[in-house]
Amino acid sequence: xxxxxxxxxxxxxxxGQIIWRGDDCRVILVNDSxxxxxxxxxxxxxxxxxxxxxxGERDHLMALVFxxxxxxxxxxxxxKVNIAALGNMVPHIHWHVIPxxxxxxYFPGSAWSSRTQEPSKAALEGRxxxxxxxxxxxxxxxxxxx
Amino acid sequence: xxxxxxxxxxxxxxxGQIIWRGDDCRVILVNDSxxxxxxxxxxxxxxxxxxxxxxGERDHLMALVFxxxxxxxxxxxxxKVNIAALGNMVPHIHWHVIPxxxxxxYFPGSAWSSRTQEPSKAALEGRxxxxxxxxxxxxxxxxxxx
Numbered sequence: 001x002x003x004x005x006x007x008x009x010x011x012x013x014x015x016g017q018i019i020w021r022g023d024d025c026r027v028i029l030v031n032d033s034x035x036x037x038x039x040x041x042x043x044x045x046x047x048x049x050x051x052x053x054x055x056g057e058r059d060h061l062m063a064l065v066f067x068x069x070x071x072x073x074x075x076x077x078x079x080k081v082n083i084a085a086l087g088n089m090v091p092h093i094h095w096h097v098i099p100x101x102x103x104x105x106y107f108p109g110s111a112w113s114s115r116t117q118e119p120s121k122a123a124l125e126g127r128x129x130x131x132x133x134x135x136x137x138x139x140x141x142x143x144x145x146x
Numbered sequence: 147x148x149x150x151x152x153x154x155x156x157x158x159x160x161x162g163q164i165i166w167r168g169d170d171c172r173v174i175l176v177n178d179s180x181x182x183x184x185x186x187x188x189x190x191x192x193x194x195x196x197x198x199x200x201x202g203e204r205d206h207l208m209a210l211v212f213x214x215x216x217x218x219x220x221x222x223x224x225x226k227v228n229i230a231a232l233g234n235m236v237p238h239i240h241w242h243v244i245p246x247x248x249x250x251x252y253f254p255g256s257a258w259s260s261r262t263q264e265p266s267k268a269a270l271e272g273r274x275x276x277x278x279x280x281x282x283x284x285x286x287x288x289x290x291x292x
Contacts, residue, residue, distance in 0.1 A: 049227055051216045062208050070197045080237055081195055084230035088246055088254040091226055100234055108234040110258035 001046045006092040016040075019135040020142055024057065025064050027142070029134055034105040034119070035098055036127040037076045037134055041065050043093040050085065050093065061095070067145055068097045071137040076130045082111060101127070147192045152238040162186075165281040166288055170203065171210050173288070175280055180251040180265070181244055182273040183222045183280055185214050189239040196231065196239065207241070213291055214243045217283040222276045228257060247273070 001007050011018060011028065020027040024045070030038040041064050043053070050058055069081050078099030085095050098111050103123055105115050147153050157164060157174065166173040170191070176184040187210050189199070196204055215227050224245030231241050244257050249269055251261045 049215065049219065050229065051212055051219060051227075058208070058212060059205065062204070066197055066204060069195065073195065073197060080232075080234050081197075082230070082232045082234065083196065084228070084232070084256075086226075086228045086230070086256055088226050088228070088256070110230075110232055110234070110256055112256035112259045114260065 001092070004046055004092050005090050006042060006094060007046050017135075020139050022064075022142075025061060027064065027068060027138055029131070029138075033124075035100075035111060036124065036131040037072055037078070037099040038111070039068050039072065039097045039134070039138070041068055041095040041097060047093050048087065048091040053093075061093070063145055064142065065095045065097060067141040068138055071134060071141040072097060072099045074141075075133050075137045076127065079107075084110075086112075099127075147238070150192055150238050151236050152188060152240060153192050163281075166285050168210075168288075171207060173210065173214060173284055175277070175284075179270075181246075181257060182270065182277040183218055183224070183245040184257070185218065185243045185280070185284070187211050187214055187241040187243065193239050194233065194237040199239075207239070209291055210288065211241045211243060213287040214284055217280060217287040218243060218245045220287075221279050221283045222273065225253075230256075232258075245273075 014031060016028045016030040018026050019029050026042050028040040030040055032038040043061055047053060072081060076099045079102050080100040082098040082100050100107060103119050105119055106113055109116055160177060162174045162176040164172050165175050172188050174186040176186055178184040189207055193199060218227060222245045225248050226246040228244040228246050246253055249265050251265055252259050255262055
């Protein structure tokens, strides 16, 4: 769709990086200063809702989402993982997969809620260092999907 | 887990109603005055993350989530459906499945974001009337799952 930001696929380097691309989906490591390791799994074709996909397509997309969750847990040791497909702003299917920590800026709210606290710089730096390992870990998790 | 609100399964009538119960999951129609039709799909056993489930269990749970989405779209004609598994407050797997409308109280933010507008009473009343049809529609969608 010509006016869809996700269809345009013109991710700016400051917004994040595409770390894996397949025929149907791509995985983005989002550059979020508050939430290191924030990933997005995007369905390449313009579709609004999960139930617009075939059953096989849904399974494939969710398997990717869970591969990303697995890599995030393995690399980043979050206290919780948040998974969400909202799309109110851009109705083109994309899943947010977000490592959450009890001391992060929004905990225990959602990543779209008001800030609750200021995380320590040391904690954020540590998580950014771990997030640098995510691209390889995610590619590896996807390559092992069955 | 004894201190887990979801394990206790003591949903108060004012909070919502269980509209379907299976061996592994249950579906709740949440009583949310701002967001009629808000549903939750809960994994009965205490598990924190989707990747703690087996692949078969994940598939089963997501098939239920998508059956609920399908029924919501069929009955309530939302502008968008939001799907999320957060669990920061209660780390026991539960999926929120939420019909969203451009004039609802939080649009285009998440259901956990700040209010953006006051929806008209007429619109809310209309959606509450539709939501009354959801329990049967969801049970029917689940019975047709394959």
